[in-house]
Amino acid sequence: MNTALSPRSTSRSSVGSLKRAAKTRIGAVVALGLASIAVAAVAGVAIRGGGEGDAPLTPVVVVDGLRGRPLAAAPPRAPRPLPPDARVAAARRWAAGRGGVVAFATYDRIGGVRGLGARRTFVSASVVKAMLLVAYLRAHRDEPVATTAPALDPMITASDNDAADEVYAAVGDAGLYDVARRARLRDFTVAGHWGNAQLSARDMAHLFFQLPRLLRGAHREYGIALLTGVVESQRWGIAAVVGHRWRVAFKGGWRTTELGQLVHQAALLRSRDGRRRLGVAVLTDGDPSLAYGIETVEGIAARLLRPAR
Numbered sequence: 001m002n003t004a005l006s007p008r009s010t011s012r013s014s015v016g017s018l019k020r021a022a023k024t025r026i027g028a029v030v031a032l033g034l035a036s037i038a039v040a041a042v043a044g045v046a047i048r049g050g051g052e053g054d055a056p057l058t059p060v061v062v063v064d065g066l067r068g069r070p071l072a073a074a075p076p077r078a079p080r081p082l083p084p085d086a087r088v089a090a091a092r093r094w095a096a097g098r099g100g101v102v103a104f105a106t107y108d109r110i111g112g113v114r115g116l117g118a119r120r121t122f123v124s125a126s127v128v129k130a131m132l133l134v135a136y137l138r139a140h141r142d143e144p145v146a147t148t149a150p151a152l153d154p155m156i157t158a159s160d161n162d163a164a165d166e167v168y169a170a171v172g173d174a175g176l177y178d179v180a181r182r183a184r185l186r187d188f189t190v191a192g193h194w195g196n197a198q199l200s201a202r203d204m205a206h207l208f209f210q211l212p213r214l215l216r217g218a219h220r221e222y223g224i225a226l227l228t229g230v231v232e233s234q235r236w237g238i239a240a241v242v243g244h245r246w247r248v249a250f251k252g253g254w255r256t257t258e259l260g261q262l263v264h265q266a267a268l269l270r271s272r273d274g275r276r277r278l279g280v281a282v283l284t285d286g287d288p289s290l291a292y293g294i295e296t297v298e299g300i301a302a303r304l305l306r307p308a309r
Helices: 007-043 087-096 125-139 154-158 161-181 202-215 218-228 290-305
Strands: 046-049 058-063 068-070 102-107 112-116 121-123 198-200 245-258 260-271 277-286
Touching: 007 058, 068 277, 087 102, 087 112, 087 277, 087 290, 102 202, 102 245, 102 290, 112 277, 121 260, 121 277, 125 154, 125 161, 125 218, 125 245, 125 260, 154 161, 154 218, 161 202, 202 218, 202 245, 202 260, 245 277, 245 290, 260 290, 277 290
Parallel strands: none
Antiparallel strands: 046 058, 058 068, 102 112, 102 277, 121 198, 245 260, 260 277
């Protein structure tokens, strides 16, 4: 037997149908949203913004269907000291096994001064000629390079002592001390003649690193070109082992002392891409021969600077 539906029953039935339809539509919307999030999750990020007047498009991390914080760019890698600490340690170990008195120093803005016996003072020999060069060029910085003393070239490229005497007569102790002050040297002394100068590996590494600052304009190019153009017979030591990775401006020095043979070298190294530079100095005394001292300089420089094979 059929029973007629009351108005109240009909009303309840309609309401139930409407609720079920609404739930179905909501479920579809939710499902569509979850599907979109899942697609974004597969891609790794969702993109936010970008409409007219909006902030720039920002990648957003999607984790388990949740919008996370914007992806942060990887921080730039901090520059590392040159040379690496392991190379400095290797050079120290090798230097400790050499005869005579050995000191070396490296200087860059990140690692500062590192080395062995970096503050020990030595007779300068011809390494101080680099300071004579800077002192003269600074004293004549307002003059054209063409009018600079002709003695500068042989003094640096061939280590000519008579030329150094001529330049020293023009700048004197006062000129050398002015360079020492501007380069923030700590151990430098001189009295009465350039050959009496005393200096440390720390000072020479610091001086050569500062050359681009101490010299200006055309005088900078000229001075560094002289230090780069040392004659072939004197291109031993640091210049002989660094290869093509660096551009090298340097000055060596050698003489006999009461201890034996003295052999020094200091250099400015500039990377080929122009991003980094490094000051290096190796000072030795009491070597049994010039060849032995050169071997010491080259052995230390190779451990500091030679590219890994």
